[in-house]
Amino acid sequence: MAEPYAMPSASHLHPTSAPGTVPDNGREKRPWQTRLPFASSLLPNSHQESDEMLTARAPSRWSVNFFRGMVDDIKRRAPCYWSDWKDAWDYRVVPATVYIILPALAFSLDMFAKTASSFGVNEVLLASVLGSVVFSIFACQPLVIVGVTGPITVFNYTVYDIITPRGTNYFAFMCWIGLWSMVMHWGLAITNSCNALTYVTRFSCDIFGFYVAFIYLQKGIQVLTRQWKSGEPAAYLSITVALLVLGAAYLCGVIGGSTLFQRYVRKFIEDYGTPLTIIFFTGFVHIGRMQGVELETLPTSKAFFPTQDRGWFIHFWNIDAGDVFVAIPFAILLTILFWFDHNVSALIAQGTEFPLRKPAGFHWDIFLLGLTTGIAGLLGIPFPNGLIPQAPFHTNALCVTRQVTDESETGAEKGHTTRVVDHVVEQRVSNLAQGLLTLGTMSGPLLIVLHLIPQGVLAGLFFVMGVQALEGNGITSKMVYLAKDRSLTAASHPLSRVQRKGAIWYFVALELFGFGATFAITQTIAAIGFPVIILLLIPVRTFLLPKYFTREELSILDAPTASPFTMESVGGNYGEQVSDLHGGTNAIERVGSSDRRDEDDSTERGEGAGKLAGGDNYELQQQQRGAEGLSHRSHSRSAR
Numbered sequence: 001m002a003e004p005y006a007m008p009s010a011s012h013l014h015p016t017s018a019p020g021t022v023p024d025n026g027r028e029k030r031p032w033q034t035r036l037p038f039a040s041s042l043l044p045n046s047h048q049e050s051d052e053m054l055t056a057r058a059p060s061r062w063s064v065n066f067f068r069g070m071v072d073d074i075k076r077r078a079p080c081y082w083s084d085w086k087d088a089w090d091y092r093v094v095p096a097t098v099y100i101i102l103p104a105l106a107f108s109l110d111m112f113a114k115t116a117s118s119f120g121v122n123e124v125l126l127a128s129v130l131g132s133v134v135f136s137i138f139a140c141q142p143l144v145i146v147g148v149t150g151p152i153t154v155f156n157y158t159v160y161d162i163i164t165p166r167g168t169n170y171f172a173f174m175c176w177i178g179l180w181s182m183v184m185h186w187g188l189a190i191t192n193s194c195n196a197l198t199y200v201t202r203f204s205c206d207i208f209g210f211y212v213a214f215i216y217l218q219k220g221i222q223v224l225t226r227q228w229k230s231g232e233p234a235a236y237l238s239i240t241v242a243l244l245v246l247g248a249a250y251l252c253g254v255i256g257g258s259t260l261f262q263r264y265v266r267k268f269i270e271d272y273g274t275p276l277t278i279i280f281f282t283g284f285v286h287i288g289r290m291q292g293v294e295l296e297t298l299p300t301s302k303a304f305f306p307t308q309d310r311g312w313f314i315h316f317w318n319i320d321a322g323d324v325f326v327a328i329p330f331a332i333l334l335t336i337l338f339w340f341d342h343n344v345s346a347l348i349a350q351g352t353e354f355p356l357r358k359p360a361g362f363h364w365d366i367f368l369l370g371l372t373t374g375i376a377g378l379l380g381i382p383f384p385n386g387l388i389p390q391a392p393f394h395t396n397a398l399c400v401t402r403q404v405t406d407e408s409e410t411g412a413e414k415g416h417t418t419r420v421v422d423h424v425v426e427q428r429v430s431n432l433a434q435g436l437l438t439l440g441t442m443s444g445p446l447l448i449v450l451h452l453i454p455q456g457v458l459a460g461l462f463f464v465m466g467v468q469a470l471e472g473n474g475i476t477s478k479m480v481y482l483a484k485d486r487s488l489t490a491a492s493h494p495l496s497r498v499q500r501k502g503a504i505w506y507f508v509a510l511e512l513f514g515f516g517a518t519f520a521i522t523q524t525i526a527a528i529g530f531p532v533i534i535l536l537l538i539p540v541r542t543f544l545l546p547k548y549f550t551r552e553e554l555s556i557l558d559a560p561t562a563s564p565f566t567m568e569s570v571g572g573n574y575g576e577q578v579s580d581l582h583g584g585t586n587a588i589e590r591v592g593s594s595d596r597r598d599e600d601d602s603t604e605r606g607e608g609a610g611k612l613a614g615g616d617n618y619e620l621q622q623q624q625r626g627a628e629g630l631s632h633r634s635h636s637r638s639a640r
Contacts, residue, residue: 069192073361073569077140080358080426084142088429095271096397096430101438102278103390103465104128105298105450106458107148110219111382112299112307113226114157118170120307121300121450123381124148125438131384132435134372140361140569142428143398144346145391146372148382150215151341151530156382158527159330163323171310171380172319173327178377179316180331181338185370188339194362196538197343197570203545203558204537205344206474207514211534212388213469214519220462223455226296233293238456241281245460248277250467271397274464281457295454303444306380314380330528334373337531338385342369345386347561349395358426360566389469398425475515478508478557497556503549507557510545542574 108124131146156174163173188194220242227238255261256270285295301307343362350356369385376383402422440446470476481495482504489496498504514537521530545554560573567573 064191066190069194069363069569070189070367073140073364076359076569077361077364084358084426084428087425088427090400090425090427092398092400092425093427093430093433096394097433097437098272098275101434101441102275102461103149103387104147104438105453106219106461106465107150107153109223109298109455109458111153111156114153115160115170117307118160119156119382121298121447122305122307122442125442126379127376127381127384129435129439130372130376130379130381132431132438134368135365136428136431136435139368140359140364141346141350142431143391143395143426144342144349144365145387145394145431145434146342146369146384147387147390148384149341149387149390150212150219151337152383152385153219154215154522154527154530155334155337158525161525162528168323169319171314172316173323175314175316175377175380176319176324176327177331177334178373178383180328181334181383182370182374182377184331184335185338185366185373188335189363189367189370192363193339194343194366195570197347197362198567198572198574199538199542200344200347200561201541201558202474202561203511203541204534205348205561207511207518207537208340208344208534209348209388209469209473210475210511210515211518213466213473214515215522216462216466216469220459220466223459223462227455230294230296234295237285237290237293238295238454238459241285241454241456242460242463245277245281245457246463246467248281249274249460249464252277253468278453278457278461281460282453285454285456295456297455298450298453298458300447300451303447304442310380312379314378316378333528333531334383336535338369338373338383339366340531340534341388342366342386344561345388345391347566348388349386349391350562350566351392352560352563353421354395354399354424355421356424356426356563356566360562360569362569389465389472392472393468394430395424398427398430399423400425475508475511478504482508494556498553500553503553504557507549514540
């Protein structure tokens with residue numbers, strides 16, 4: 001086994017020399033593509049076997065070097081800023097923009113019902129606009145969608161249930177929570193707290209994603225239970241419509257990943273199936289005898305005005321001095337939630353399954369998140385943060401794929417093709433366009449249209465998001481593996497490499513226990529403390545699990561969420577194992593992938609990435625990508 005080596009520093013990974021110093025077939029590299037130093041550090045020495053593994057040394061302890069993380073993030077991402085706008089000239093930007101608008105409508109219904117109309121459609125839409133505009137223009141990670149999600153709705157109505165009986169001004173109290181949290185976010189960003197993300201793996205991300213998925217499903221059920229006040233016909237029709245929305249949207253996804261129809265037909269169905277499903281069933285309930293059933297619809301208010309009779313600026317001074325300091329512990333819990341939720345959203349949106357070429361920047365984005373949190377408090381709108389599963393779905397929608405033929409197959413299987421991700425359209429326009437379109441929905445005519453959407457349809461949208469999140473979750477994939485017939489399970493499956501089969505059961509049981517504890521506390525008045533349980537998942541994985549699982553078992557059952565390139569901002573992944581040959585080849589291959597992709601006639605512009613990978617072995621993914629890169633490179637050279 002080779003001696004451990006230290007992860008290259010940020011300056012080594014992103015050299016400051018001129019972009020044209022790294023040639024590839026006579027072409028100059030863009031700044032974010034100059035990654036050969038990192039790739040070469042992974043190449044094997046002449047005396048090493050090709051399958052030997054190089055184990056990265058654990059990163060150094062978190063040292064407080066004020067502003068260093070934010071400054072380095074900006075330096076790494078700034079050279080890519082112009083290309084972030086120029087690269088948006090791609091069809092994949094359109095479907096990536098359309099779908100993301102819908103979830104905000106569903107969450108507005110939930111908070112409207114549970115906060116006595118304190119937060120309605122306009123507040124939620126404006127929060128989405130704020131997050132989209134700020135992060136699309138200024139963030140180092142513009143692929144991350146920022147808006148209103150399930151955990152923050154739980155936080156908002158839990159705070160409402162706690163402080164309104166005391167006679168405290170709810171909006172002023174929430175404003176102070178936002179202002180205190182803004183200061184805390186800035187403190188965390190200045191002191192480089194995101195370096196702790198090096199310890200975040202799929203274990204904690206999968207548990208949190210599983211929790212968010214069940215929050216969506218629970219919200220959908222709660223919406224349906226409120227329909228009984230309109231009578232049994234309305235309730236049963238709403239349930240039927242919600243299930244039909246779920247079935248139709250899921251079917252669209254299945255068709256998109258199949259071989260049915262022509263490619264442009266199935267891609268249209270996959271990209272626009274869910275929005276068209278919402279539109280169709282909004283009108284479907286007015287057909288025939290259903291027209292006589294009075295259904296509850298999405299409540300709306302006056303265009304560009306708050307739901308309640310107030311202004312957009314909160315008078316935060318209209319509150320007792322004692323309540324100003326009572327807001328501090330709530331702000332601490334909000335900061336913990338946002339630090340974990342937003343960073344996990346960013347990690348998953350830039351996960352190992354996406355071949356990204358532009359650097360990430362976690363420290364600077366936490367600073368921006370603090371800014372939007374403070375502004376949201378002053379405006380009296382929900383606090384926006386990174387969205388799960390919308391953020392990874394956004395990246396997934398921006399994937400361009402190509403068909404690869406497996407030339408090693410013979411007989412009936414000869415010529416079998418597989419769809420693999422060629423590159424991701426990394427840009428800022430889809431995020432910004434989503435925010436501007438959301439702002440347009442606050443206008444009078446569009447609010448009238450939104451008011452026509454039955455609540456049963458929105459319940460179905462909750463179910464769609466929940467099922468999609470579960471489908472791409474690592475816990476789900478492990479449970480499916482355990483439920484399979486062993487005689488029909490491929491020996492090449494990553495989990496089949498685990499020697500102790502009981503280890504898989506124990507690992508899944510621990511994940512389900514973590515999910516159960518988080519979900520259970522949110523059903524009580526102590527729901528305000530659920531961010532603490534979520535945060536505790538990180539030290540549990542880092543310090544406790546290695547005592548009961550071997551390193552080999554953890555390398556298969558768990559994995560880093562993002563690639564070493566994405567994690568440069570925080571010092572790399574803790575104790576990560578990278579294949580020397582395949583990882584190095586893969587890194588080199590991706591350096592030149594942008595310049596070669598125009599020469600590859602097999603690239604399918606507009607093909608999505610299919611289902612999100614969930615919890616598969618990171619090491620195996622890297623090896624597969626390395627093999628794909630070698631095949632693609634040899635094909636390109638022979639073509640030239």
